[in-house]
Amino acid sequence: MSGQVQSGDAALFEFLCRLGDNTLVLGHRVSEWCGHAPVLEEDIALANTALDLIGQTQLWLGLAGEVEGKGRDADALAFLRDVWDFRSVLLTEVPNGDFGRTLMRQFLFDAWHSIYLGRLLKSSDKRVADIAEKASKEVAYHLERSADTVVALGDGTEESHQRMQAALAYLWPYVGEMFEGDAVDAAMVEAGVAPDPASLRAEYDALVGRVLADATLEMPEGRFAHKGGRDGRMHTEHLGHILTQMQWLQRAYPGASW
Amino acid sequence: MTHPSVEQVWEWLSAVPDPEIPVISLTDLGIIRDVAWTDDRLVVTVTPTYSGCPATSIINLDIETALRGHGIEKIELKRQLSPAWTTDWLSEEGRAKLEEFGIAPPQPAGGPDRCPHCGSENVEKVSQFGSTPCKATWRCKDCLEPFDYFKCI
Numbered sequence: 001m002s003g004q005v006q007s008g009d010a011a012l013f014e015f016l017c018r019l020g021d022n023t024l025v026l027g028h029r030v031s032e033w034c035g036h037a038p039v040l041e042e043d044i045a046l047a048n049t050a051l052d053l054i055g056q057t058q059l060w061l062g063l064a065g066e067v068e069g070k071g072r073d074a075d076a077l078a079f080l081r082d083v084w085d086f087r088s089v090l091l092t093e094v095p096n097g098d099f100g101r102t103l104m105r106q107f108l109f110d111a112w113h114s115i116y117l118g119r120l121l122k123s124s125d126k127r128v129a130d131i132a133e134k135a136s137k138e139v140a141y142h143l144e145r146s147a148d149t150v151v152a153l154g155d156g157t158e159e160s161h162q163r164m165q166a167a168l169a170y171l172w173p174y175v176g177e178m179f180e181g182d183a184v185d186a187a188m189v190e191a192g193v194a195p196d197p198a199s200l201r202a203e204y205d206a207l208v209g210r211v212l213a214d215a216t217l218e219m220p221e222g223r224f225a226h227k228g229g230r231d232g233r234m235h236t237e238h239l240g241h242i243l244t245q246m247q248w249l250q251r252a253y254p255g256a257s258w
Numbered sequence: 259m260t261h262p263s264v265e266q267v268w269e270w271l272s273a274v275p276d277p278e279i280p281v282i283s284l285t286d287l288g289i290i291r292d293v294a295w296t297d298d299r300l301v302v303t304v305t306p307t308y309s310g311c312p313a314t315s316i317i318n319l320d321i322e323t324a325l326r327g328h329g330i331e332k333i334e335l336k337r338q339l340s341p342a343w344t345t346d347w348l349s350e351e352g353r354a355k356l357e358e359f360g361i362a363p364p365q366p367a368g369g370p371d372r373c374p375h376c377g378s379e380n381v382e383k384v385s386q387f388g389s390t391p392c393k394a395t396w397r398c399k400d401c402l403e404p405f406d407y408f409k410c411i
Binding site: 048054 | 389
């Protein structure tokens with residue numbers, strides 16, 4: 001927990017779990033569309049996005065396991081931790097809803113992800129900077145697509161417009177958590193590993209504001225934020241269900257591989 | 259015992275096909291970053307194309323199998339993330355082979371310059387993604403054939 005950080009490595013481990021759990025949980029959520037998207041091209045796009053996110057998870061959680069030094073690898077961290085040890089922001093956990101809501105969530109996450117990874121390129125920890133360099137190329141591509149789709153659907157038919165505005169209203173209260181900071185972030189800022197999340201908000205609002213304007217969607221004014229995911233204090237009820245599905249094989253058949 | 263030269267190893271690796279796009283080799287793809295001997299151990303440094311590409315583990319296996327086939331016993335595969343792989347590292351030969359195979363090679367403009375089937379410049383994007391992480395789906399508006407475009411990253 002954030003209040004109990006004892007050494008630099010403990011904070012770094014937390015920080016890496018946050019990155020890896022975000023991509024893991026969102027990757028799993030997006031993969032739920034595989035075989036169900038409205039058209040084949042979108043199905044492939046969603047599956048590819050999920051694949052990139054899971055690939056990034058392997059890098060972040062792999063490094064987290066190394067830093068922790070207790071012999072846990074990325075698979076052990078992904079499949080053998082329970083809800084309270086996850087550090088994903090709540091935005092990544094919420095159900096997909098319709099296709100529009102899934103793409104709106106993707107856009108709200110991609111925008112943050114691309115800005116955050118951009119700052120991590122200058123991390124004092126070369127291992128972090130290297131992963132960010134790899135991931136940021138993929139995420140730039142994700143952002144291009146999710147932003148395009150948000151514009152197409154927002155500025156689409158009357159129904160698609162309404163659905164996107166409703167999706168935005170539902171998801172907006174989950175945005176604030178990405179800009180929260182605590183003792184872990186303070187330790188990362190001090191070590192030059194990562195930026196203060198709050199310092200990214202203005203850039204984020206500008207980017208999101210531009211795309212929403214193109215999409216003829218109104219940016220909500222509220223700043224209320226649901227919190228509790230990134231520090232593990234209180235996840236949504238949905239995370240347990242995700243893990244039940246994601247982890248059952250390793251729980252039922254420990255150590256199974258192919 | 260003398261070991262094969264680094265140049266010889268590069269030549270062997272240039273005969274190992276990419277598992278997803280077998281018309282090009284691993285060296286055409288530009289993912290082999292270094293080959294070096296450390297005493298009697300051969301260290302091959304590989305960079306992934308996309309972090310989640312399922313072909314990555316097959317590629318490592320293929321490298322090892324090929325080199326063992328040439329009698330090298332001690333092999334170490336090293337993963338290198340930075341500098342991140344870019345399609346600028348595709349060889350000229352690789353680009354030509356892609357196009358001949360029906361996959362439009364990457365262009366800095368972000369889209370194919372012509373249809374790999376009929377050569378028409380009248381093409382349109384169908385999806386930013388495709389059958390593998392490295393490709394997008396396009397179509398030709400003249401010959402009407404769909405085709406893969408190798409994404410430029």
